[in-house]
Amino acid sequence: MGKKEENNIIADNGIRIKGDLSTFKLHLQNSTSLGSADKKNEHTKLKGDEGNKKTKSYPTVSIKEKKRSKKEKQKVTRKKVKPQGKRESESEKRRKTAAQRRIEEFHKRMAKSMPSLHSSFDIMQKKDWILDWNCVLFKNEYMVIYPQSTSTVKFKPLKTYTSGLLESYNYLKKYLNERLPPVRCQIVGQELTIVDEINFNEALQQFAIAARQGVIKVKRNSMNGNTSPSPMSFSQALSRAKQMKPEEFKKYKSKYIDFLVELQSREYKVIPCVERLAHANSDNTEYAFMFSIECSSGKILIVHENVNPDRSTLIFLVKKNDFNKSIREIYDFLQSAEINKRSSLRDRSIEIKNTGVLSYRSINHDDINSWKQTISMYKRYR
Numbered sequence: 239m240g241k242k243e244e245n246n247i248i249a250d251n252g253i254r255i256k257g258d259l260s261t262f263k264l265h266l267q268n269s270t271s272l273g274s275a276d277k278k279n280e281h282t283k284l285k286g287d288e289g290n291k292k293t294k295s296y297p298t299v300s301i302k303e304k305k306r307s308k309k310e311k312q313k314v315t316r317k318k319v320k321p322q323g324k325r326e327s328e329s330e331k332r333r334k335t336a337a338q339r340r341i342e343e344f345h346k347r348m349a350k351s352m353p354s355l356h357s358s359f360d361i362m363q364k365k366d367w368i369l370d371w372n373c374v375l376f377k378n379e380y381m382v383i384y385p386q387s388t389s390t391v392k393f394k395p396l397k398t399y400t401s402g403l404l405e406s407y408n409y410l411k412k413y414l415n416e417r418l419p420p421v422r423c424q425i426v427g428q429e430l431t432i433v434d435e436i437n438f439n440e441a442l443q444q445f446a447i448a449a450r451q452g453v454i455k456v457k458r459n460s461m462n463g464n465t466s467p468s469p470m471s472f473s474q475a476l477s478r479a480k481q482m483k484p485e486e487f488k489k490y491k492s493k494y495i496d497f498l499v500e501l502q503s504r505e506y507k508v509i510p511c512v513e514r515l516a517h518a519n520s521d522n523t524e525y526a527f528m529f530s531i532e533c534s535s536g537k538i539l540i541v542h543e544n545v546n547p548d549r550s551t552l553i554f555l556v557k558k559n560d561f562n563k564s565i566r567e568i569y570d571f572l573q574s575a576e577i578n579k580r581s582s583l584r585d586r587s588i589e590i591k592n593t594g595v596l597s598y599r600s601i602n603h604d605d606i607n608s609w610k611q612t613i614s615m616y617k618r619y620r
Contacts, residue, residue, distance in 0.1 A: 367391055369421035369432070371414065371441070376407040378587045383430060393430040400442060402589065406516070406577030407445045418444055449576055466523040467512045472569050479507040487527075490545050493606050498529040498541055501617065506530035506538075506561075511569055513544055516577045524549070526572070528565065531613075533620045537596070540565055541613070542572060550600045551609070552583060555620055560594030567593040 375382045381403055383396040419437040423430055432438050470478075487499050487508075502508055509528040514521070526549075529541040538561050542552040552572075556564040571588075572579065582588050584600045601612050 365391065365425040367423045367425055367430075369423050369438070371411045371418065374411065376403055376405055378405055378582070378585070379403055391425065392428065393425045394428045396430045396432075398432075402446065403442070404449065404576070404582070406449060409577055410445055410448050414441075414444055414448060450574055467525055469512050469514065469523065469573050472566055475509050475511055475569065476507075479509045482508060482510065492543075492545065492547060494547070494551065494603065494609065495527065495543055495545070497610060497613070498527075498531075498543055501529070501531045501613070503530050503532045503538075505532070509565070509569070511542075511573065513542075513549075513572050514574065514579075516575050516579070521575075528569065530561070530565070531617055533617050535620055537620060539613075539616050539620065540568060542568065547603060550580070550584070550602045551613075552580075552598070552600050553613075553616065554598045555596045555616065556594050557596065564594035567595070 369383070370386065373384050373386055375384065379401060380397060380399045383398070385392050385395075418441040420434070421432065421438045421441060422434040424433050425431075484499065487495050499508070508530075511526050511528055512523050513526040514523050524544055524546055526542060526544040529543065531539040531541060533539055533555075536558055538556050538558050540554040540556060540561075542554070554564065554568055576582075579588075580600065583598060586599070588598070590598065601609055603609060
C-alpha cells in the first residue's frame with residue numbers, strides 16, 4: 239500500500255520510460271537539446287571544410303517548378319531510346335524505298351558470299367590454252383573460236399575479222415589440225431586472247447595454201463552415164479582449142495552455148511576447160527568453155543559457160559592488154575580446189591586484185607531472153 243504505482247510511457251524513438259509524466263517531460267527536453275547540439279556541430283564542420291572542398295548549392299525550387307520537372311521526367315522516361323545493333327522497326331523498313339532495300343540486300347548477299355569468292359579466286363587468274371582448230375568456225379572474212387563442250391576450259395566465243403578467210407576452210411581443219419604450229423592463247427576470267435599471233439597468222443596462210451593446192455581428193459561421180467572429166471593444164475586447153483571446130487558445140491544442144499558461139503571474137507579461140515565443183519561432201523568435175531567477146535569500149539568480156547544447163551553463166555570484164563593474164567587467172571581459179579567457188583562469185587566475195595579483172599558477176603539461166611539481153615548490154619556499153 240505504501241509503494242507508488244509506476245507508469246510505463248513509450249517515447250517517439252521507441253524507448254520505454256519508467257516513471258510518471260514529469261519524468262517523461264524531462265527526458266524529452268534532454269533529447270531535443272542533444273539534437274540541436276549535434277546539428278550545430280555538423281554546421282560548423284561544413285563551414286570549416288568550405289576552404290578545402292566546395293559544397294553543392296541547391297537552389298530553392300517552388301512547388302510549381304517541382305511539378306513541371308516531374309512531368310518532364312515522365313516524358314523522358316516514356317520515350318524509348320532505340321538500342322544500337324538491334325533490328326529496325328517495321329515502320330522504318332516501310333519508309334525506305336525499294337531501291338534502298340535492293341542495295342542493302344545486295345550487300346548482304348555479297349557479304350555472305352565473300353568466303354566462296356575467295357576460295358574460287360583462281361577463276362580470275364590467267365590460264366594458257368593451245369588453240370584447237372576444231373573449235374574454229376570459218377566464215378567469209380571472219381572466224382569464231384568456241385570453247386569445247388567437253389572441256390573444263392570455258393570462255394566467251396571470240397569473233398576475229400581477217401581479210402581473205404573463206405568458209406571452205408572448215409573442210410580443211412581435220413587435215414591441218416595436227417600439221418599447224420601451236421597457237422598459244424590466254425584466258426582471263428571469261429575473255430580469250432590470242433597471244434602467239436605469229437603462229438596464228440602462219441596457220442591461216444597454211445589454210446590458204448592448202449585450199450589452192452587442192453588437198454581434197456576428186457571423186458569420180460557419173461553424170462549422164464559418163465565419168466567426170468579429168469583436170470587439164472592451161473597449155474593442154476590451148477592446144478585443144480586450136481583443134482576444135484564449130485560443129486563440136488552443136489552436140490550439147492544448148493541455146494546459151496549457141497548464142498555465145500555467134501558473139502565469139504575471131505581474134506581469140508574458144509578455150510575448153512574442166513570446172514571443178516568442190517563442196518562439203520562432194521568434189522566433181524564438169525566440162526565448160528571460155529568465150530571471149532569484144533565490147534564496144536575496147537574491153538574483153540570473158541564468158542565461162544558450163545555444159546550443164548543448170549549452172550549459171552560467169553562473166554568477167556577485163557582490159558584488152560591484160561587479156562592473156564586474166565584468162566589464165568580465171569582458168570586456174572575455176573579448176574582449183576576452192577570450195578563453193580560459184581557461191582563466192584555470186585556473193586562477190588572473191589579477191590580480184592592483181593588479176594586484171596575489172597568486174598565479175600553470175601547470170602542465172604532463168605529466162606533465155608533476159609539472159610541474152612544482159613550479155614548484149616555488156617557488149618554494147620561496157
